[in-house]
Amino acid sequence: MGIKRLARDAVLTAAALTIFIVELQLPELVPIPGVKLGLANIVTVTALFTLGAPDALAILLCRILLGSLFAGNLMALLYSLSGGLLSFAVLLLMRKLLTKKQLWVASVFAAMAHNLGQIAAAILVTSTPSLLVYLPVLTVSGIVTGLFTGLTAQYAVGRLKNVLKK
Template sequence: MGVRRLARDAVLTAVALTVFVVELQIPELVPIPGVKLGLANIVTLVTLFTLGPWDALAVLMARILLGALFAGNVMALLYSLTGGLLAFAVMTLMRKILTNRQIWVASVFAAMAHNVGQIGAAILVAGTPELLVYLPVLLVSGIVTGLFTGLAGQYAAGWLGKNLRKTDGK
């Protein structure tokens, strides 16, 4: 990994972590585990759609691992890791069939994949199939928050894309 790329991805990770930590300060709106805005996903979206999957994966993994440490909630790491990677896989696959004006679609589906992965991991780990009743609620919240972060990411990618790609030195 070149120095330019390393520095650029480190800056993106720092931005994602900052957003993540700021979001932690927002009080929970509904007492349902797993419902949150997921603002840090904006950074993943922008990275994926402007720089490609490998940079996005690096930024995502660094953010999830460091974020769990910053939040002091390492136990939740497994859930966010499963959800995060599943969402990333969905986004990466959808990137091939979407235009730059449809980034929000990838975000909505990624948010839903995140919720499915998260709850699936929770059910397996905790042995609590009761959690399945949360899935429809989580999907609704995922669609709404995914739309919001997706549109934010789409505009951000539009503005930042050119400059971000320049850092490749090409």
Template sequence: MARKTAFMGVFLALALILSYIESLIPINFGIPGIKLGLTNILILIVLYEKGAKEALILSVVRVVLAGFMFSNLFGILYSLAGCLLSFLVMFIMKKSDLFRIIAVSTAGGVAHNLGQIAVAAVVVENINMFIYFPVLMISGIITGIVIGLLAGEIIIRTGKIFDTEG
């Protein structure tokens, strides 16, 4: 139990640092919502090496804490929708055992952007928000591939750490 608590604490701290780094990188394509999704590396590692429950807890707590520190209440609502939908899709994709980590990560990236845009459309009560979707989908695919590659390499190289853990 103590090991698990320590493990989750370390990963949460890492996730917050990555959120912070991400908030420092200005990416502006004229459309809000395009991000690298660095923390998804950690979510993927936890999902693959620990389990779905831990990955879900990590992503929700991360969004709430990072939201209070680097964004506002609005940003939390916005990214919570993205992270929950993304988690759901990645969980189902992994559970199906049909795909490797790259496809799981890519689907997660696209789902994240879909969730965000859905919230934005509800908030401004304007379905035309979905005009951004193709661009956000392509950006989700690109970042998803990169994140999936990184997470996969990290899992291959550090996977043993997780095995020894009780």
């Protein structure tokens, strides 16, 4: 890995971490586990669509790991990882199906996948299948937040493509 690439990915990881930590300070919107804006995913989506899968995955994993360390919530690592990896897989799949102007669509489906992965992990960990009742609510929240992060990422990709690719 070249120094330039390393530095660029590190800056993006730092940006994602900052967004993640700031979002933690915001008051909860609803007391449902798993409902959050997921603003740090703007960086994941932007990285994937400008730099490609390996860099984006590295940034995502570093952010999840350091994020749960900094937040003092290592127990949440499992949920973040399962949600993060599933949504990344969906992003990869959707990337092939979309034009540049439809980038936000990938983010919407990725957000839904993220919440699905989190519920699956929670069901496995707590052995409580009835947690599935949260799936519809989390799907609604995933669509809304995914739309927001997706549109933001789409604008960011448009602006940053040339800067980041250098």
